Structure formats: C-alpha cells, structure tokens
Amino acid sequence: MTRKTVHLGQGDERAARDVQREIDLHLDMRAREFEAQGMTPAAARQAALDAFGDRREIEAEVRGLHTSTVRERAQRDWRTALRQDLTVAVRGLRRTPAFTVVALLTLALGIGANTAIFSVLRPVLLRPLPYPEADRLVQVWSDHRALGRQEPEWLTPPDFDDWRDQNSTFSAMAAYRGWGPDITGSGDPRSLSGVAVSGNFLSMLGARPAVGRLLTPADDTPGAEPVIVLSDALWQRQFGGDSAIVGRLLTLNGEPWRVVGVTDAAFRPPLANAPDLFRTMRRAPTDSCGRGCIVLRVIGRLKPDITLAQAQGDLARIAERQARDFPETNAKVGAWLVPLHEQLTGETKPALLALAGAVGFVLLIACVNLANLLLVRGAGRSRELGVRAALGAGRGRILRQLLVESAVLAVLGGTLGLLVGMAGSSTLATLVPENIRSLGEIGVDGTVVAFTAAITLASGMLFGMLPALHAARTNLMDALRSGTREAGGRGGALRSSLVVSEVALAVVLLVGAGLLMRSFLLMQRVELGFRTDRALVSPVFFPRSRYEQPQRAVQATENLLARLRAHPAVASAEASDVTPLGGGGDQDVTAIAIGEPPRTDGPGGIW
C-alpha cells in the first residue's frame, strides 16, 4: 500500500495513539479469552495476534482515515476562527461609531465616484462601437485647413462620388445628410427627425430589419420609388410595433413615401440625434447641387489590412487630381480621415479621463486617510492586542484579526459605494451628450459591479495592510511593557510618511481641479461676438402641409415677430433658420425667434 506522507498534526497523533490503545486492549482481552479456554499465556497471546491480522497495516488504515478528518477539522477550525474574527471586528466597529461612520462615508464616496465614472467610461471608451468590425469604420471629411478652416468639412456630392468610385482602400463608403420631414395623415401633424442616406448606409453599418427590408442601392436612384425605413423607436411609438406597417404609404412633407421596413431595436446609427426614419437620397449624378455645395457627411469602411494612413494617402491622391481638374472649387481641398470611434468619443474622452484620474486620486486619498485612522486606532488598542498575543495568539492570528476588520470596513464601504455609484451613474448619464449615450447603455451592470468589487478589495488591502502589519509587529514586543503609550517611534514615522503622501495626492488633485476649473472659466469667457445674456431662443416649425407656399410661412413668421415685439417684456425679436454656433440648416423648415427682455422685468410671462 502506498500512501502519501502527510504531516501529522496534533489530532493525527492523538488518533494514532487512540488506535494503538484500542488494539492493545483488544489483544489483551482476546488473549485472556484464549487463556480461559486453557491456552498458555504465550500461546494465547500468539493466537490473539493471529486472529487479529496485520496490526501495522490496520493501524495505518485507521490513521489514513483520520488524516482527512483532521484536514476537514482544520477547515472547520479556520471557519470558526473567521467567524470569531468577524464578530470581534463588527463589535469593535460598533464600539467606535464615529470612526466607523467616517471610514464608511470616506470609502462610500471614493468607491462610489469611481463606480459612477467607470459606468460612463466603459461604454464610451472601452467597448467597441456597436457595429460589425467597427474598428475599420472611419469618418471621411474634406480638409480645408489649407484654406484657413481649422474644422473638418462635409463633402460635396460630386466629391463624394469621386472618392467612393476612385478609391482602392475602402470596401464601402456611405453618405448621409439630415432630413426633417413633417408627417401628416396619421394622427396630428408633427415634425420628425430623419436622415437621407446613400443606399448602402444601413447595410454597411450592419443594421438588420426587424420587419420588411432595409434600404438598398437600387432605392437610391433618381427614378426609384420613394421608400423609407423606420427606426424601431418610431415604429413602436407611432405604429404600436404593427408589422402591417410594411407597404403602407406615409405622407411626408405632403408626398407619399412607402414604408419598406423597420430597423431592429439594437441598431443605433452614429449620429448626434437618433433619427426616426431613413430615406435614400435618390440623387441624380447631375444634381444641381455641385462642387460648391458642402452637404454630405461620409462614413467609410476600410478594406481588411488597410491602415488609416494608406487610406488617407489614397484619398489624398484623388483630392489632388480633383484640385487640378476643378481648381475653382477644389484647390487646396484635401481628405481628412478620423476613426469613427474617435470621431464619436473624441470630445468626451479627455474630460472622462480627467474625471477618472481625479476620482482615482480621491480614492487613493481616502485609502491613505483610512490607513492613518487605522494606525491611530491600532496604537490605541496596542494593549488589547498585546494581551491577546501574551495569551498565545500568534502574529498571524492577530494580523488576520486586523485584516478582517479592514475587510469588513471595505465590504461595507464598497456596498455603500455601489449605491452612491448607481445614483451618480444615472446623474452622469444625463450630462453625457446624446451621441455618446447612444453608443451603449450607461448604467450599473455586472461588469461595473465586478469593477466595484475589485476596487473595494484593492482599497481594503491598501488601507488595511500597512496598519495591520505595523500593529502585529510592534504589539508583541512593546505593548505590554509600554501599556497604552504609543509603541515605539516606527508608528510615528509611518504616520508621517502617510500624511506626506496624502498631502502630495491632495496637491495633485487640487492642481488638477484648479486647471479644470480654469479651462471651464475660460470657456465661459470666450468672446462669442454677441451677447448671450437675457437672450432667449425658441424653435418654431411651419409644417409644409399647412404652409404650402413659402410666402405663407414667411407671413406667419412676420406676424409672430410683430406680436413678440409688441410684448412689453421683449426688447427685440428676430428670426433665422440657424442659431448662432448652433449648426443646423439641415432641416427644411426651421424658424428661430430670439427675444431680449429689458432688464427691469422679472423672468417669466414672455411666451
């Protein structure tokens, strides 16, 4: 019989001794029985041994049984000790409520802030865009920097055609532009937010139809029937998710459009505002809108193994050719590619990273703070721990006791932090721009909870380990001798270094916050070239169905402005189809009224 050599603990030795005594007793009594039958003592002894069998093998077998029992018992003991530690820890924390509340609040805020930021950061920065092979999608801009325009520009339709047809680095290129149709004939007339796309737009982004079909390049020819695809949101909202919608005619801007399908609920186009519906452009190659007409936004999909730089060079060559062929419109115009992910998250990314760094520092400071508090607490309890050590608690046992205490703090703080994080996450979600929010759900899910658990654990180790090691080391030697007096100079040095690092962290955080604040203030003070105080703006829609002739819309605007100007609270009122710095011009009919109430008047009662 082979058996692994096992280290025999106290329990094993006892079991081995017990078996020996049992067997001795057995053999003695059996021998006595044989003697009673008339054997000599020696013969009786031998007979008892023969009847018994191999004593050593049997002893070994019983010991083997008990070795595993001992292991189980050790586990049981360990669990019991842990329960004891937990009870002692909870009792200790309840005895010092002020410390506990401060520690838990510190942790809850630190962990909560990190949880909230992570919940926003993850969909924005860590998850890929919700499209197949999203890393090969790029936003295609035309580059007017040589003409003094620092911002990337949209494309003209003829340029888009050239780039799409002449490139060798893109497997697809799709264009889109805003479209704001008014719907009539199904409920109240209302303005919808739509987008006019090239025929391959939806398929390039991997959209799938929930019912019916998607738009195809065949729909995108001047002679094709006017067809539209609805978003899932509009389909549910306006038509109750009824699949009989496919084939129906909707009246948009007074014209009939046939619904051919609905995109599935998961599809979100990479646009600032989630559109209600899609149509094709049905643009003639000889569109009146020529090379001076910058109206198209373009997304391309790179071929496999093509780098951004290769595609950039490819399009630059086409742009050069265009500049030669059409010097009036295309001189000094280049191509400008931006990965789609960067395009959508670029503006939010530095802010989020700065926030993440800031909350990381906050948590670090919280940990250092807690370590300090625990150290002070440890010094106060050195006598208690010293007594325990003197009573036979090993260093490991005391260390574990202290670590269990900080683990309890960490877990409680982490749980509170998760609650804080959930609240913070939903607040942050409303502050994030809509195109970012559409990239993926912001919220606390399994991954975020796992993240919270991880930082809770890390925090617990961070703030618990140093004070525990320190307490376990000093107490054995000094505590009893020095009584409640602080043990040794090491604690002082440790605390000083903790304070130093805490101050350093705080300074970093303060400087960071100061810089953020400064850029925020600078942004507030940017000279816009006009005054924004006491100015109000309101969009007004004139549906074509009711204002068939443009003159009637103009007339209505004039009437509205005249009535506004007559109002005592309004200093002046004007209309425009774009707001200053607001972009726009996408929508077919948009009028904006701006009023400025005089300073003497209180707010309200204007509109």
Added chain:
Amino acid sequence: MAGSDIYTGSLELLILKSLTWGARHGYAVGQWIRQGTGNALVVQEGALYPALHRLERKGFVEEEWGITDTNREAKFYKLTPEGRKQLRGEVARWQAHVQLMTAALSAGKL
C-alpha cells in the same frame, strides 16, 4: 454503506446492530459479532477497527471514553441518531435483498 465489497458492507451493518444495545468498546463489538455469527463471518478481527473509524467519520457512531469491566480506560462507540436511521434503512434493504435472492434461487430445481 452499500458498496461493491459486500463483506465491508455487512461488517458495518453488524457493527451498527451491535450498538443498538448501548455503547460498547471495539473488543465488545467484535465479541458480539463473533458470537452472533457463530465465528463464521469475521476472518480478521483487526478489520473491525477501520470499519469502526469509517462509521465514526460518517457520523453514524461517536466516541465516548469509558471504563471496561476490567477497569481499563477504553474508547466506546455509541450510535448517533443518524446511525440509527442508517441501520433501519440498511436492515430493510438487506431483508428485501435476501428475500429476492431466496425467491429467485429456490425456483425450480438445482
């Protein structure tokens, strides 16, 4: 207790049965088995002890230190409630098994 080794199984069954009259030490258990089975079953008396310790590990018996008739300190074994339950179940199964075997083997002629 049902195992491939019917000998082990029946030995443990006999041990449990022997303890229904109260706590006994190992030797007394062995003695009861020898007398109860007419010295036929127990080949090696030592096999009793691993079986006793196995039962103890399973929680069917528990140890109790006591004094023997000859005034020696010895480890006594006592049936636990689980042990009693186990015994009842195993006895029923044993009897059913024996009945089935008997019925099957006594059919027809040899």
